[in-house]
Amino acid sequence: MRLHHVGIAVEDLEEAKARYGLLGFGVVAEGETLLELLAPLGQDTPVGRFLVKRGPGLHHLAFATSRIEEELARLKGVGARLIDEVPRPGFGGHRVAFLHPGFGLGVLWELVETEGA
Amino acid sequence: MRLHHVGIAVEDLEEAKARYGLLGFGVVAEGETLLELLAPLGQDTPVGRFLVKRGPGLHHLAFATSRIEEELARLKGVGARLIDEVPRPGFGGHRVAFLHPGFGLGVLWELVETEGA
Numbered sequence: 258m259r260l261h262h263v264g265i266a267v268e269d270l271e272e273a274k275a276r277y278g279l280l281g282f283g284v285v286a287e288g289e290t291l292l293e294l295l296a297p298l299g300q301d302t303p304v305g306r307f308l309v310k311r312g313p314g315l316h317h318l319a320f321a322t323s324r325i326e327e328e329l330a331r332l333k334g335v336g337a338r339l340i341d342e343v344p345r346p347g348f349g350g351h352r353v354a355f356l357h358p359g360f361g362l363g364v365l366w367e368l369v370e371t372e373g374a
Numbered sequence: 375m376r377l378h379h380v381g382i383a384v385e386d387l388e389e390a391k392a393r394y395g396l397l398g399f400g401v402v403a404e405g406e407t408l409l410e411l412l413a414p415l416g417q418d419t420p421v422g423r424f425l426v427k428r429g430p431g432l433h434h435l436a437f438a439t440s441r442i443e444e445e446l447a448r449l450k451g452v453g454a455r456l457i458d459e460v461p462r463p464g465f466g467g468h469r470v471a472f473l474h475p476g477f478g479l480g481v482l483w484e485l486v487e488t489e490g491a
Binding site: 266314317360362 | 383429480
């Protein structure tokens with residue numbers, strides 16, 4: 258599996274775009290590792306609660322796979338606790354599934370289904 | 375600039391290697407985005423203090439550049455607070471420099487000098 262993107266919780270999307278723009282990260286493009294800037298839609302959302310609890314910062318790692326159900330079954334078989342037992346639509350129109358951060362040793366892991374990952 | 379690696383603070387390096395091994399991350403290789411597992415050498419080290427304060431989890435983002443002094447000067451010019459005013463030896467023998475996480479909106483940014491980044 259390869260790293261697909263890094264999720265970053267931000268309070269202000271425009272401010273964050275400008276800041277990462279300083280590093281040349283602008284338009285996101287498939288095929289390279291992406292930075293996903295996540296601004297909360299409300300305080301009682303996963304990203305909203307994350308911001309309240311931990312403040313802005315690194316939020317999750319996403320890994321690309323071409324067979325997401327197979328990977329979920331395999332990881333469940335080795336003890337992973339799944340947040341999403343079944344893939345759901347996510348980032349960029351891909352099917353995605355999150356694992357509990359306890360399994361990722363404090364890191365929220367996301368699987369992202371991509372063609373030929 | 376491209377993403378060079380993601381730093382992850384871990385309590386037990388062997389446990390973390392085994393966990394990321396489940397995703398196929400084993401031997402690190404130049405040229406692709408790397409996961410850097412950081413176990414503390416002691417409690418009174420940057421990673422040790424991070425673990426005490428925040429627990430294990432995502433620690434920093436590193437960006438590759440072929441001209442680290444130039445990039446540091448440019449970022450300083452737009453208001454970045456630098457942890458390392460001068461590059462120092464780091465990850466994989468590269469010259470590196472860290473920026474204060476306030477400038478990265480809660481994310482610790484590292485610049486890594488690589489050939490032809």
